[in-house]
Amino acid sequence: MKHARVLFKGLELDVTVEESFATTGLLKSKSDGQLIDQAEVTWLSPVKDPGTIFALGLNYADHARELAFEPPKEPLVFLKGANTLTGHKQNAYRPDNIKFQHYECELVAVIGKEGKNISRENAMDHIAGYTLCNDFAIRDYLENYYRPNLRVKSRDSLLPMGPWIIDKDDVGDISNLRVTTHVNGELTQDGNTADIIFDVPFLVEYLSKIMTLKPGDMIATGTPEGLKDMQPGDKVVCEIEKIGALETHIVSEREFYADKY
């Protein structure tokens, strides 16, 4: 089952995605069973009460090579604020006066059950399902303090997520999923979760040794190689096999903030 959150006629709705979605575009309201055409909704990020958002840096063997890093011996984990979240087919902005903003297509594991000191063997019991995100970065803003710093990674709208959460059991094995990004229709990133260095069970064990994981926490597992600059007007589609495809429209800072600019 796929679970999404949408705005429909001004109301926030929890919906499931119909089996026929690919051809019919139909969603079903969880509260009253009403069928809704996706053309009439605004997609929201799929985690209703977002908890801690963990993201991984340099977690694909190929991407670490691309950035000329030794693959890390320990996961490089950073946190993101919920202000970064937005949904499928929404706008994300390019800050003014920067040279390099890139997408990062990432598999996201959503925690469904609280736990501390969870063993690798039990880790999957604590996962509710998966979604994907586009963990944008502004490389101009990197500084060597708590790198990647919040100015790079915790900006409004720069973590589109969705379109939905798919139940863990509907996906099965996540260790061999194709990960792609298309910019304006052109394939620019093409990797596979097989290249992930620290996998989801490892990360659940690692993080839960440090802290309690709670439902609504999310772990974004890093991105493969293939970085490219983004410009306003670009359409970016991140896709992970069996999970879904997440579309984002890049706009200027002025367009995004409108009257708050």
Add this chain to the structure above:
Amino acid sequence: MTNNPVVKGKLVCVALNDSKQFDAMQDAFNNAPYKSAPTQPVLYFKPHNTWSVDGAEVEWAITDGQPAQSMVVGASFAVVFDRECCRVSEEQALESVGGYALVHDFSLPEVSYYRPDIKGKCLDGSAPISAAVVVSAVTDPQALSVITQVNGETVSEMPLSQMVRSVAQLISTISYIMTLQAGDVIAIGFPGERASIEQGDSVSSAIAGVTQLNNTVGRA
């Protein structure tokens, strides 16, 4: 782990905002891994599992299955937002602040600022936040001073005037990175020299006449 009635959304902390520490670290800043001094505020999150309250006992950290060798604490003046704060100037910065509070940041010692310090900073219950006082009770936050005592002995006194960046400057800068919402909290700056603590210690911080925060340290 205790829910805190003050913080609802995010708790942003500012590191390296004590000008004494900042000045003392200039040589370190110019060497690896930093290579140059920070040009921007150095920020980190204390996530929701860390939030706790006045009076709470803070767990002694366990690292690699063993009680941590040492822990430290710092106290910070904090602003609590009561409405959205997006891209505000320094002059407007305090308009969206509804209250002031104290935050204790219990952590492993700050040995490096190079990578996000998840192991050191994300311990359960490690960010107690005091009750918030209404802004109108304070005329000028920059004139305040945060005093921290461990077992009744003063270990630090941090006048807000000693900070690299002021309360208003930080709110403005951060509001251009991330929109702040009602229930978000920014801990503006901690003493550069964090106080060492032992199991069983009591840690009390106060801003004279404004608010205080008392915690005890648990035993492993």
